[in-house]
Amino acid sequence: MQATMISYTAKITELLPNGKIIKLRGYTNGNDDYQKAKSPSGKTWTYFSNDEQISNWIEKGGWIGVRIPTGLYLVDVDDTQEGELLKELLEGENVNHHVIKTPNGLQFIFKGETDQTNKQGQYQKYVNRLGITQDTRAAEKGYIVFPTENTKGRHVIAQSMGELDELPHYLYKVWNGQKTPSPMSYPYETSGSRDGDFYDLSRRLLTCGVSKKDALESLQLAYEYFVPYKEDFPLSTIKEKVESASKKINEGKTEAANEIADFEIHVSGLSDNKVIPKPFIVQDGSLYSIKTVKDVEVKNFVSRHVPFLTKEFHNVERPQVLYEITWKQGHKTISEVVPASTIAVRKELLELSEKGFSVNDNNVKNLISFMDFYLLDNELKKYYAVERLGHIKDSFIHPSITKDIEIMAIDHGEKQILESLKMQGTSDTWKKEVFERIKQHPKAVFFVLSSFASVIIKDLRLQPFIVDLSGTTSQGKTTILKAAASVWGNEGLMSEWNATKVSIERKAAYLNSFPLLLDDTRKANDKILKDVVYQFSGGRSKGRGSLKGSQREYTWCNILLSTGEVSLNEYAKNQGGVAARIIPLIDEPLKKDHENIIQLHEAMENNYGAIGVAFLKVWLENKKDLITEYHKFRKFYVDKAKDNEVLNRLAGYYAAVHFTGSVLKNKMSFEIDLKAIADLFDDIASENKSTDKPMQFLDEILTDLDSSRQDIYYDYLPQVHKAIYKKGQLYLMPAYLTRFLGVEEKATRREWLKRGLTVGKQEKNSYVDYKPLKHKGKTYRVIPVNMDIVKEIGFDFEEVSGNEFLNQ
Incomplete structure (x- = not known):
């Protein structure tokens, strides 16, 4: 019960920080009206003050609501199809937002701090600039029903890992849709009325x-x-x-030219050894400009903050310049690192208002001029910078070992990652207090070794892959994920699967070489899981267009460590490529030893990060000699895989983790049972059908035929013709295989023939898996199945004919 109470308040804090929790009527006291269920439970709003009250109310059938807190803004689209389209747009345009599914559509949560957003107010059924009709909830004016266990059809489907973005301008209201409906009929899947x-x-x-x-x-x-x-x-x-x-409509307006004033550039004065160019001056900590009118100097206020550019950064990976901009706010000095475009483009500079900088529509033009002239008169110290971690060209970037290169973390989510790469304790205390408590459990050891291996797979010339730990609840999966995180930092490195594809891509790209740690697959949409598996293992983000061309694609080369109650392989059963990118670890990684698990959690609170840095130093010093050893491990597992195509592809990945264990054992005195790691490969091969995809497909096809024998042609032609059974032999119809296997058909049939699962024949120096078969007066092209394999799997398609039945 306590876990449920905590989860609601914690989720509300994540999505709507400082949002007040309201008592809604729900389906209490015999109410069965949905609209009434969404209303407050009394004449005045009643607020919950603790988790126990929330839990007790939900048990009675009540609902909870949350008032939209200051600084946030919510858009409600009461059409599921249009809501899904808008969600795709926001993800494609990299707009950070949260999404809640409602019975009627989707709700989108944005930041709402600018005057432009606040002017939108709260309204119903207005058409936005995209032509979509929407409702809104303004801060401290509106509330929403918050998803709980008894609000059917209402749940959080996406949560931004980074800081929320301000409401985009294309979601601003335009006209009242109740009086004049939108002319749009999205999506336009035919020419129609576009x-x-x-x-x-x-x-x-x-x-x-x-x-x-x-x-x-x-x-x-x-x-x-x-x-x-x-x-x-x-x-x-x-x-x-x-x-x-x-x-x-005779629009005669012309857009004002965005010209920078032709100011005379010379030194007006000094401030902390910084040159302030004329016609600007600094007075009482604020910025002014001087203009001469009829030989009289007139002082005009520009900004209450003076922006000083203090450092110039050059991106190591690509041609990009960034600046550190600094201003005083009271007794504090605020520093932000921004791309060079921020101090030159009106729209981008205005975004600094979110950070508290005094920039607005009135002064933005003068501030751009000031900073342009400031760069002309002040020579900034130049630094090299990177905007992500891990392997960058010939260097390896980690905040504890990288010198002379600044690590950028412009987004809030990236700052969280950087802040989580901390060290507590020593490498020896981590071995004694953390690893000591898991070393007898091969699956747990393999999972943690994968966290170490993530930083070396690029040197081993491997693509990104996934290690998936799955099993029923309360078996220690999240505990072991936390142990894997403790190799490099604190638990802030962990995220939930409940995230958008774009946010997962960005986090993978920022981590680059460090492991991506995602907990609990059941919190993610099935489609997102399948898409992420393919996208992640390719090591490159989805190509996206922009209004000006193509957006920059992100890359990474690391290992995704995932946990969940159901194996990732199950989410894409008919996708052969998925199984070849996932090392599946199924069932409990730790024995149910309550005291040991409590001690393990305490150990991880006090020991993290140091062991990863120690391993990195050993690897970077010795990798040239060590890499040759890896190929011996790879050959060992390729030989074990034999003719299994999926296991063959997994062999290189599995070898990398085993090899990492060998490095830790021989170079850092870890007590690791490497034989148990090797034996685990055999367990994976035997336990998981997904690692033998051709056999899995054949098993699924035979199961389908066994459950729909009316579709097998025995004596009478069936309506749906899937197979023919004649004289003890089963023949598959090619059209049926095309429907069942889809894009996997050609590769699967080729593998079946190669392994003798189907019966082929030689024809013009090549083997084919089909033959002509005459049955009931007609000739069919069919694919004969090896009946020894059919019997070995446990199927029997023999049926008693009508004549035999009469003779019994």
Whole structure:
């Protein structure tokens, strides 16, 4: 019970920090009306003050609500299909947000701190700039029903790992949709009314005061994400619609030129050895500009903060310049590292207002001018910088061992990772207090060794792969994930699977060589799990377009350590490539020794990070000599895999982990039973059908046929023709295999034939797996199955014929 209470308050704190928890009626006291269930339980709002009250109310059938706290803003789309489309757009545009699924649609949570967002207010059924109808909840004005165990169809489906982004401008309200509905019919999967609808939306946006620039950007986003069918409807059509609508309503506005004032550049004074260029001056800690009007100098206020550029960084990986910008706020000095574009582009500089910097629509132009002139008159000290960890060109980046290179962490999520790579205790105390308590458990040892191995797989020329620890609840999976995290830092390195694909990509890219640790697959969407497995093992983020071209793709080369109640292989049974990228560890990693687990948790609280740094130093000093040893381990496991294609591909990955254990044992005096690690490979091969994908497919096909024998052609042609059974031989129909195996068909049939699971014949110097079969007066092309294998698996397709039945 306590765990449930904590989970609700903790989740509310994560999604809606400082949100007040409200007592909602729910289905208490005989209420069965959904609308009434969402209302407060009394005439006035009642707030919960502790977890016990929440739990007791939920047990009675009550619901809980949360008031939107200051600094946040919520958009509610009451159409599931449009909500899913908007979710795809936000993920594709890398907008950090949370998502809650409701019975009617989706709710999106953003940051709401700027004046532009706050001006949106709270409303119902307004059409936004994308043409989607939405409701909103403003800070301290609205509330939502928060997902609990008794709110059917309502749950959190995505949570941003980084700091939330401000409400995007394309979600600003435009007109009242109750009076004038949106002209759009998303998604446009056929040609339909695309042309007319986009023209109508363009005209309405411009009529309602949206600028041509913002209207065009919004419509281009709608085109990219909401129009699957783009034949005869190129992107250029969108601009034509906007131009045509603009002419129609005689929009005569022209956008103001963003020209930087032609100030005379010379030194006006000094401040802490920093040159302040004229016409700017610093007075009482604020920035002013001086303008001469009829020979009289007039002082104009610019900003209450003076932005000093203190360092210049050059990205090691790509041509990029960043600056450290510093300003005083009271008695504190605030420093932010930003790309060079931030101090040159109006929109990007305005985003620093979120950090407390005094920039707004009125002074942004002058601040850009000031910083441009400041760079001309001040020579900044130059530094090298990286924007992620691990292998970067010829260096390995870790905050404890990297010198002379600044590690950037611009996003909140990246800062959390960097702050988690800390050290407590020593490598010896970690071995004695943490590893000592798991060393007798091969699966736990293998999982933790994988955390070490993550930083060396790039040197071993391996692609990223996954080690998946699965089993029923309360078997120590999360404990062992925490042990794996303790190799490199504290538990802040761990995340839940309940995250968006984009956020997982970004975290994998920032960690780069360090392990990505994800807990509890049941909290993730099944589709996301399958997509992440493929995307992660490719080591490169999904290619995404932008309005100007293509977004930069992220890369990584590390190991994903995952836990869950169900093996990741089960989420993509019919995807052969998945099994070849996952090392599955099934069932309890630790014996149920309550006292030992408590001591293990205490040990991990006091010992983390130091052992990983010690291992890194050993590896970096000796890797040239050690890498040759790895190939012996790889050959050993390739020989063990024999002809199993999936195990053959896993052999290199498994060998890397075993090899890492050998390095730790021989170079760092670890007590590791390497024979138990080797034996575990055999257990994986025997326990997991997914590691023998061709046999798994054959087993599934025979199971399907066994359960639908009416589809097998014995004496009478079935309506759905899957197979023929004649004289003790089973023949599979090619069309059935095409439907069942999909894209895996050719590779699977080739592997079956190679391994003798089907009966082939030689034809013009090559083997084919099909033959003509005459049955009941017709000839069919069929694929004969090896009946010895069928019987070995445990199937018998012999059936008593009608004549035999009459003679019994």
